[in-house]
Amino acid sequence: MTILGIETSCDETAAAVVRDGRDVLSSIVYSQVPLHQPYGGVVPEIASRSHVEKLPGVIAQALADAHVEWAGIDAIAVTYGPGLASSLLVGLSAAKGLSLRLKKPLIGINHIEAHIHSVFLDPAAPSPAETLPLLALVVSGGHSCLVEVPQLGVYRVIGQTLDDAAGEAFDKAAQLLKLGYPGGPAIDRAAKLALRCDGSAFPQGRVRAGHALVSGDLRAELCVSFSGLKTALMYQLRQQPATDADAVNALAASYQEAIVSTLADRCDRALKHSRYAALAVGGGVSLNARLRERLQEVATRRHTRLLLAKPKYCGDNAAMIAGLAGIGCGVRDNALALDVVPSLTLGAT
Ligand code: KG4
Numbered sequence: 001m002t003i004l005g006i007e008t009s010c011d012e013t014a015a016a017v018v019r020d021g022r023d024v025l026s027s028i029v030y031s032q033v034p035l036h037q038p039y040g041g042v043v044p045e046i047a048s049r050s051h052v053e054k055l056p057g058v059i060a061q062a063l064a065d066a067h068v069e070w071a072g073i074d075a076i077a078v079t080y081g082p083g084l085a086s087s088l089l090v091g092l093s094a095a096k097g098l099s100l101r102l103k104k105p106l107i108g109i110n111h112i113e114a115h116i117h118s119v120f121l122d123p124a125a126p127s128p129a130e131t132l133p134l135l136a137l138v139v140s141g142g143h144s145c146l147v148e149v150p151q152l153g154v155y156r157v158i159g160q161t162l163d164d165a166a167g168e169a170f171d172k173a174a175q176l177l178k179l180g181y182p183g184g185p186a187i188d189r190a191a192k193l194a195l196r197c198d199g200s201a202f203p204q205g206r207v208r209a210g211h212a213l214v215s216g217d218l219r220a221e222l223c224v225s226f227s228g229l230k231t232a233l234m235y236q237l238r239q240q241p242a243t244d245a246d247a248v249n250a251l252a253a254s255y256q257e258a259i260v261s262t263l264a265d266r267c268d269r270a271l272k273h274s275r276y277a278a279l280a281v282g283g284g285v286s287l288n289a290r291l292r293e294r295l296q297e298v299a300t301r302r303h304t305r306l307l308l309a310k311p312k313y314c315g316d317n318a319a320m321i322a323g324l325a326g327i328g329c330g331v332r333d334n335a336l337a338l339d340v341v342p343s344l345t346l347g348a349t
């Protein structure tokens with residue numbers, strides 16, 4: 001199966017051609033970061049307008065780079081949630097149009113499930129079937145969750161953030177530290193330059209969820225709350241403004257350590273209690289150098305294989321969308337009747 005994937009759930013306009021779920025023939029990502037930078041965050045209206053403008057060219061480029069004609073495409077896969085409604089609509093409408101015009105099946109894909117599949121886009125990675133049962137950590141600007149995958153296409157969210165996503169926590173801190181947008185890479189860079197890192201500077205975000213707050217498969221000890229961290233940083237800066245680069249870098253390193261050690265701790269707890277064949281990590285925050293290091297330590301201690309997505313597939317991309325569709329996942333029945341679902345949950349497909 002050669003599948004064209006389309007992804008427009010947030011601020012990246014992306015298209016890719018993937019064969020049999022893992023062989024990426026092309027992957028084009030047009031990043032809107034410069035458009036949103038002046039506002040310090042994604043502006044939905046600007047995002048959807050830019051998707052409308054860029055998507056046709058991005059799709060054409062994906063086909064050209066893959067050296068595939070329309071006749072060589074077997075199906076169209078598209079993200080239908082979660083994400084920004086107005087952004088999702090652009091991709092879904094385009095995919096429906098192509099599906100009808102070309103008489104090719106349409107496959108609706110859940111964006112978070114696709115982030116998990118991104119680790120399999122590396123030819124060196126084992127096949128998805130070999131890694132079951134899988135533990136997956138998805139950490140991005142909009143989501144932070146720990147997911148159990150007992151079988152292909154079956155997802156159980158066993159831990160998640162109760163408020164801010166990990167990427168959001170990085171972005172908000174970077175704003176407070178005047179490091180610019182997007183915040184994650186800026187904090188990552190500043191932390192690397194830090195001469196010191198005070199691990200006790202911030203409460204570790206290890207807020208144990210009250211039992212009243214969790215339900216279903218969620219386990220309180222695997223949940224996390226990041227919102228207190230940025231408030232702690234805000235008060236810290238009010239009391240003692242960071243006046244030079246050394247002070248900013250030290251704060252960035254300490255703040256990053258609080259987020260990273262909390263995520264590593266949740267993975268460690270999950271791996272301690274159950275056996276998993278592998279730990280897969282996807283989403284923009286998985287680019288964080290310190291997080292990669294800490295998760296490798298956890299995986300080694302728990303004798304579990306760590307699967308990290310290639311850097312180009314950590315953030316939003318369409319190869320993960322076409323890839324997941326290529327292993328038989330996604331909504332296939334009556335997909336032309338799909339609507340966007342901005343708050344689509346995992347495993348709802
Ligand atoms: O997966 P993604 O591209 O988009 C969403 O689905 O949200 O993730 C974007 C998020 C942003 O919050 C960004 O600050 C964060 O990933 N990020 C990082 C790093 N690179 C990107 N966070 C920490 N360290 C990084 N190196």
Ligand code: ZN
Binds near residue numbers: 111283315316
């Ligand atoms: Zn994403």
